[in-house]
Amino acid sequence: MDHSDTGLRAVCKSLTDVIAPSLKPDDPLAREQLSLIVHYLEFLRSRLDHLHARERFQLADARTLAVLVREAAPDAPDTAALASAIAAAGDLLADHRAATADLREATARAHHAVSGIVQAAPGLPAEVSRRIALAVIDGTADRIAMERAWYLPMGLDPAPAEVPALETLLGRYAGNPETSATAE
Template sequence: MDHSDTGLRAVCKSLTDVIAPSLPADDPLAREQLGLIVHYLGFLRSRLDHLHARERFQLADARALAARVRDAAQDALDTAALESAIAAADELLADPWASTRDLREGTARANHAVSEIVQSAPGLPAEASRRIALAVIAGTEDRIAMERAWYLPMGLDPAPAEVPPLEDLLRRHAGHHETAAK
């Protein structure tokens, strides 16, 4: 049985009940920082059960972006690194036992391959560069929605009512990476 949630709850309680009262009254910065720490640990507790699904989402999203950029750059640049990253992402996404670390590494690989193409785009003919830029822009909607949903409990979003439920976003990419690039 995983006791991560219980452990984080106990840490928050200890910080609040034991550490906070022992802080000097004339140290508002320490009190403020402690409050931020407790708040962030509470946020982390609320997201603990979704960490692996988030990594799967991020890999599927990075794979979809890599496919869009590959299609946009195909006639202008060598897309072998993108092809390789897409194939690796497909393997990981098809594997229900892929570790969180492997998913994270697959995401980094796909994002790096996209970054290499994007950095080369300014030296291309205007139309090719434009296609690549539009492919990147088209691939940001889900990523931004996910970031907004993930951090919603922090209370910083200016329009929280517009944020789709986290679970809906996580499910959207769960096992359906083939359609994510459309």
């Protein structure tokens, strides 16, 4: 049984009930920092059950972006790295037992491959460079929506009513590598 939630709750209680009262009254910075720490730990507690699903989402999203960039510039240099990252991401997304760390590593690999193409874009024909830029813009909507939904409990979003439900976004890539906006 995982006790992470209980442990984080105990840490927050200790910080607020034991540490906070022992702070010097004339140290507002320490009190402010303690409050921020407790707030972030409580936020993390609220997201514990979604951490692995978030990694799956991020990999599926990175794969989608890589597919869009490959379609925008099929003859760009380093498309082999892009194709390899797309295939590896698809394999991991199809494996329901894939470890969180493996998902994270494959996401980084896909982003690195996309970055290589984006960095090469200024040296490519103007139309190809433009298609790459548009692919990157088109490929970021889900990621932005996810970041907004993920951090919504922090209370910083200027339009929280516009933010899709976190569960809806996570469910979009719940295990099917072909549910991305653009299939291979």
